[in-house]
Amino acid sequence: MKLRGLYAITDSQLLAGRFLSHVEAALEGGVCLLQYRDKSDDAARRLREAEGLMKLCERYGTQLLINDDAELAARLGVGVHLGQTDGPLTPSRALLGRRAIIGSTCHASLELAAQAASEGASYVAFGRFFNSVTKPGAPAANVELLEQARAQVKLPIAVIGGITLDNAAPLVAHGADLLAVIHGLFGADSAQEVTRRARAFNALFAS
Numbered sequence: 001m002k003l004r005g006l007y008a009i010t011d012s013q014l015l016a017g018r019f020l021s022h023v024e025a026a027l028e029g030g031v032c033l034l035q036y037r038d039k040s041d042d043a044a045r046r047l048r049e050a051e052g053l054m055k056l057c058e059r060y061g062t063q064l065l066i067n068d069d070a071e072l073a074a075r076l077g078v079g080v081h082l083g084q085t086d087g088p089l090t091p092s093r094a095l096l097g098r099r100a101i102i103g104s105t106c107h108a109s110l111e112l113a114a115q116a117a118s119e120g121a122s123y124v125a126f127g128r129f130f131n132s133v134t135k136p137g138a139p140a141a142n143v144e145l146l147e148q149a150r151a152q153v154k155l156p157i158a159v160i161g162g163i164t165l166d167n168a169a170p171l172v173a174h175g176a177d178l179l180a181v182i183h184g185l186f187g188a189d190s191a192q193e194v195t196r197r198a199r200a201f202n203a204l205f206a207s
């Protein structure tokens with residue numbers, strides 16, 4: 001499966017009261033990957049919400065990943081995104097199997113990307129590229145790093161952090177395969193606007 005296009009990531013606060021409707025609106029517009037990102041420790045709610053997303057993703061033919069939690073991903077038979085403090089990649093690959101999509105946060109480090117590749121990551125993620133309301137303190141990356149990564153890294157490259165329709169095009173032009181977006185997608189007031197934004201993000205990959 002080709003990893004290229006919009007990578008939508010949920011946010012429990014931002015989507016409160018409109019969780020499934022906004023996610024479905026995004027899937028309607030086209031989503032390559034969907035990540036369930038919930039930083040709470042409410043295991044029952046996390047399982048319930050992730051199962052809800054799984055059903056939606058099956059309907060739309062979208063791949064689901066769970067942020068941080070390889071055990072939950074294994075329980076559902078989906079992928080996982082792991083940051084540098086979320087546990088080592090190799091055991092997660094063994095747990096989830098060779099076909100699972102496993103992503104790795106590499107901040108702005110080509111060394112971390114090389115390590116992730118050697119440990120069996122499916123894609124590497126760099127960022128944040130812009131100011132992020134969701135994660136303001138995330139380490140900064142820039143397009144020079146992205147260009148270097150494109151030349152050196154054989155895996156699909158995800159970019160993240162403050163990405164909107166106004167600033168995403170240069171990232172695609174410099175080699176990004178996946179635009180990972182929370183606020184710039186789900187910050188929309190209406191479901192129709194979420195769908196419009198999803199289509200517009202994907203259109204950046206058309207040429």
Ligand SMILES: Cc1ncc(COP(=O)(O)OP(=O)(O)O)c(N)n1
Binds near residue numbers: 035085103180
């Ligand atoms: C696609 C993608 N890239 C980076 C991250 C950030 O992961 P991490 O550094 O573990 O931070 P949290 O998201 O867990 O707060 C991501 N989730 N997805």
Ligand SMILES: Cc1ncsc1CCOP(=O)(O)O
Binds near residue numbers: 131133135163
């Ligand atoms: C999880 C994460 N990691 C680096 S920036 C970020 C937040 C992305 O959210 P937004 O698209 O709202 O800036």
Ligand SMILES: [Mg+2]
Binds near residue numbers: 068082083086
């Ligand atoms: Mg994490």
